[in-house]
Amino acid sequence: MSVVPVLRRVGLFLGLPVVLVLTWWFASADSVQFYQPPLSKILAVFPSTWTWQRFDHDVVPSLTRLAIGYTIALGLGISLGALIGSYRSLRALLEPVLEFLRAIPPPVLVPIFLLIAGIENTSKILVIASGCVWPVLLNTVEGVRAVDEVLGDTCRSYRIGGTRRLFTFVLRSASPQIMAGARQALSLGLILMVISELKAAHDGIGFAITEFKDGFQIPEMYSGVLVLGAIGVTLALLFWLVERRVLGWYRGARAAERSAP
Amino acid sequence: MLDIRAVRKVYDSHGRQVEALADITLSVADGEFVCVVGPSGCGKTTLLRCIGGLLPPTSGEVYVSGRRVSAPPDELAIVFQEYGRSLFPWLRVDQNVELPLKAKGTPRRQRTRLVDEALEAVGLTGARTAWPWQLSGGMQQRVAIARALAYEPKVLLMDEPFAAVDAQTRADLEDLVRSVWRQLGVTLVFVTHDIDEAVYLGQRVIVLSASPTVVVEDIAVDLPDARDQLNTRADPRFVTQRTHVYSLIQKAKRTAALA
Amino acid sequence: MTQAVPKSGAGAASPVLLGLIGLVGFAALFEVLPRIGVLPADYFPTTSAIAAHGLALVRQSAFWVSFGQTVGTWALGLAISVVGGLVLGVIIGAVPLLRAATSSTIEFLRPIPSVALIPLVIVLLGTKMSSTLVLVVYASFWPVLVQVLYGVADVDPIARETALSFRLGPLDRVRYLIWPTTLPYAVTGIRLAASVALILTITGELVIGSPGLGHDIQTAYSSNAVPLMYALVVVTGLIGVAANLVTRMTERRILRWHPSVRGEVPV
Numbered sequence: 001m002s003v004v005p006v007l008r009r010v011g012l013f014l015g016l017p018v019v020l021v022l023t024w025w026f027a028s029a030d031s032v033q034f035y036q037p038p039l040s041k042i043l044a045v046f047p048s049t050w051t052w053q054r055f056d057h058d059v060v061p062s063l064t065r066l067a068i069g070y071t072i073a074l075g076l077g078i079s080l081g082a083l084i085g086s087y088r089s090l091r092a093l094l095e096p097v098l099e100f101l102r103a104i105p106p107p108v109l110v111p112i113f114l115l116i117a118g119i120e121n122t123s124k125i126l127v128i129a130s131g132c133v134w135p136v137l138l139n140t141v142e143g144v145r146a147v148d149e150v151l152g153d154t155c156r157s158y159r160i161g162g163t164r165r166l167f168t169f170v171l172r173s174a175s176p177q178i179m180a181g182a183r184q185a186l187s188l189g190l191i192l193m194v195i196s197e198l199k200a201a202h203d204g205i206g207f208a209i210t211e212f213k214d215g216f217q218i219p220e221m222y223s224g225v226l227v228l229g230a231i232g233v234t235l236a237l238l239f240w241l242v243e244r245r246v247l248g249w250y251r252g253a254r255a256a257e258r259s260a261p
Numbered sequence: 262m263l264d265i266r267a268v269r270k271v272y273d274s275h276g277r278q279v280e281a282l283a284d285i286t287l288s289v290a291d292g293e294f295v296c297v298v299g300p301s302g303c304g305k306t307t308l309l310r311c312i313g314g315l316l317p318p319t320s321g322e323v324y325v326s327g328r329r330v331s332a333p334p335d336e337l338a339i340v341f342q343e344y345g346r347s348l349f350p351w352l353r354v355d356q357n358v359e360l361p362l363k364a365k366g367t368p369r370r371q372r373t374r375l376v377d378e379a380l381e382a383v384g385l386t387g388a389r390t391a392w393p394w395q396l397s398g399g400m401q402q403r404v405a406i407a408r409a410l411a412y413e414p415k416v417l418l419m420d421e422p423f424a425a426v427d428a429q430t431r432a433d434l435e436d437l438v439r440s441v442w443r444q445l446g447v448t449l450v451f452v453t454h455d456i457d458e459a460v461y462l463g464q465r466v467i468v469l470s471a472s473p474t475v476v477v478e479d480i481a482v483d484l485p486d487a488r489d490q491l492n493t494r495a496d497p498r499f500v501t502q503r504t505h506v507y508s509l510i511q512k513a514k515r516t517a518a519l520a
Numbered sequence: 521m522t523q524a525v526p527k528s529g530a531g532a533a534s535p536v537l538l539g540l541i542g543l544v545g546f547a548a549l550f551e552v553l554p555r556i557g558v559l560p561a562d563y564f565p566t567t568s569a570i571a572a573h574g575l576a577l578v579r580q581s582a583f584w585v586s587f588g589q590t591v592g593t594w595a596l597g598l599a600i601s602v603v604g605g606l607v608l609g610v611i612i613g614a615v616p617l618l619r620a621a622t623s624s625t626i627e628f629l630r631p632i633p634s635v636a637l638i639p640l641v642i643v644l645l646g647t648k649m650s651s652t653l654v655l656v657v658y659a660s661f662w663p664v665l666v667q668v669l670y671g672v673a674d675v676d677p678i679a680r681e682t683a684l685s686f687r688l689g690p691l692d693r694v695r696y697l698i699w700p701t702t703l704p705y706a707v708t709g710i711r712l713a714a715s716v717a718l719i720l721t722i723t724g725e726l727v728i729g730s731p732g733l734g735h736d737i738q739t740a741y742s743s744n745a746v747p748l749m750y751a752l753v754v755v756t757g758l759i760g761v762a763a764n765l766v767t768r769m770t771e772r773r774i775l776r777w778h779p780s781v782r783g784e785v786p787v
Contacts, residue, residue, distance in 0.1 A: 093539065103761040105721075168360065170350070175351075233627075233632070252352070
């Protein structure tokens with residue numbers, strides 16, 4: 001009778017989402033409000049709106065900019081974070097400046113980067129990178145600070161130093177914290193990607209959605225929102241898969257810790 | 262092999278000067294097994310860290326193989342008390358044991374051989390692909406010991422390695438250390454607060470005083486080379502010597518309390 | 521227990537002093553670089569120019585009106601999310617069936633970028649403060665909810681069984697069992713939510729055009745008042761710093777009497 005538990009799990013997984021979608025469908029079915037089209041209509045415009053051409057023109061550039069900006073943020077954030085976290089004086093020197101810089105809400109940098117780098121890809125990538133770097137940087141600093149003293153002594157006594165120490169010890173020890181920062185950075189990056197495309201852009205998902213809105217193509221606009229949502233969910237899923245792989249040891253160790261008497 | 266000359270260590274602790282070690286002078290010959298005991302807080306760990314190059318003495322010198330120690334020397338390995346924290350949780354057991362060899366630059370085939378032999382010596386061949394946190398405390402400490410063994414050091418320092426382990430496991434590990442020592446002929450300095458353990462294991466027992474710490478007495482242990490938990494501990498010579506050490510430590514504690 | 525061994529050789533300059541030096545150095549850098557032409561002066565006003573504009577700003581009442589609007593939207597949105605997140609989090613967390621039934625929905629909705637809702641709120645609610653408020657609440661609700669769920673899940677099973685065996689009613693269980701365990705998590709969630717809420721407040725004002733500092737920044741940009749724009753950016757940064765300090769102080773105060781202050785779970 002092992003079908004029942006499986007059915008139960010599937011039911012719990014799909015139940016509420018299905019109910020919500022159906023509610024939306026039926027609640028909006030008879031809608032004559034221009035700005036609240038029926039769900040059926042929204043879904044109906046998908047094939048004609050989201051063609052390969054549009055993918056090429058809008059989705060790919062958006063995601064590419066996100067990928068580049070995010071990668072820059074990761075590289076910069078982890079390397080600077082490891083450096084700053086390793087030297088107490090350096091951290092003390094930079095802490096107030098960093099606290100200030102990271103407290104600046106990233107979207108306000110959009111106008112600044114528009115000024116400096118125009119409306120081409122560079123400014124958008126800069127916006128994404130400049131916002132995403134902070135969670136990564138700060139979490140890396142915290143993670144690197146908190147490396148275990150005993151492990152540090154072990155490395156010293158076995159003369160494990162230099163790059164080996166950095167990669168095998170420091171960064172791996174900090175990796176749970178770094179991953180947490182990377183996750184925050186990803187959701188921030190998505191937000192910045194969209195914001196950078198809402199105005200002063202000529203391609204991208206955000207740009208497409210704004211075009212629909214300004215052209216009063218409301219069902220298409222909603223479809224764009226759904227696409228954004230789908231992208232967000234997919235990226236989160238991908239991240240989760242990577243995290244499972246990289247932090248498998250951490251989950252095991254925490255579980256062992258928790259169950260220890 | 263080991264030469265400790267007039268080592269003194271003073272810390273700054275919250276503005277106060279704390280003299281952890283006042284004047285420690287002793288020598289350890291090649292291949293000797295020496296145990297260091299003393300009252301709590303007398304600086305046994307500090308002394309070990311100075312010998313191991315992890316802590317520079319305020320004055321005095323430590324010589325290993327005739328060379329002055331200013332950083333952890335090449336031919337020395339340390340086994341810490343907190344075994345759980347001294348193993349890398351993101352590496353499996355065999356990778357943990359292998360790591361110092363990789364850092365040393367040992368070629369792969371030799372590394373594998375050394376790792377295999379070390380794991381066999383501590384009885385953990387079956388656990389080589391396990392994660393450290395899957396193992397019990399005693400097993401984790403064995404991994405740490407295996408790691409030290411694979412490194413093929415000339416000097417092995419052990420800092421109260423069995424303090425956090427249950428009594429039965431401790432007995433097994435004590436015998437393991439002795440057998441490993443006899444097999445490999447390393448020079449072993451073993452710090453412990455357990456007087457029985459010190460007398461059972463060592464060829465010499467160094468008794469430290471309370472702070473300001475000096476060497477109170479350097480006792481040659483009068484027991485046969487072949488020791489086992491049951492018979493040796495019942496031997497009258499064992500009892501006499503451990504009582505002697507115990508009384509020295511009690512005296513040291515009382516002197517400290519009066520000071 | 522090994523005796524605590526202090527790290528050898530520390531005792532550098534005091535961290536506070538170093539921090540001040542860092543700040544001064546940073547300000548000096550941005551004073552000098554535009555002047556000597558390394559950074560284009562058109563786009564990078566000097567620190568002194570920014571400061572001058574900033575001082576002029578704080579004397580204008582219009583600024584303070586915007587300031588109040590931004591802080592007000594932020595605070596209101598945060599309050600709504602926190603209350604909603606706490607209440608829903610405790611309820612959902614405490615009932616395993618609810619937890620299982622809602623987990624897929626939460627995982628689907630959570631990663632949706634709140635800014636995706638911008639076109640929606642513009643067409644449905646216009647460019648008033650309420651549009652921005654919707655964004656803020658949507659974005660800051662999830663960190664609170666998720667953290668509270670972690671907290672409720674972390675309740676010690678033995679303590680729970682003890683509570684049940686003493687037949688503590690649901691409200692008592694919440695008070696004595698769930699709340700103390702959840703508190704540190706909730707505080708972490710609020711900290712995250714506060715920073716997200718500020719970001720979305722400014723975003724809303726910037727993009728949607730609802731009244732506030734974000735809107736002022738956009739206006740300054742459009743009229744090419746560059747030093748003014750930077751001055752406003754600095755102000756928002758200072759608000760963020762103040763918000764971080766306040767949340768951290770509150771966190772420390774609340775958690776000081778907490779019996780078991782947990783190490784922070786990476787979030």
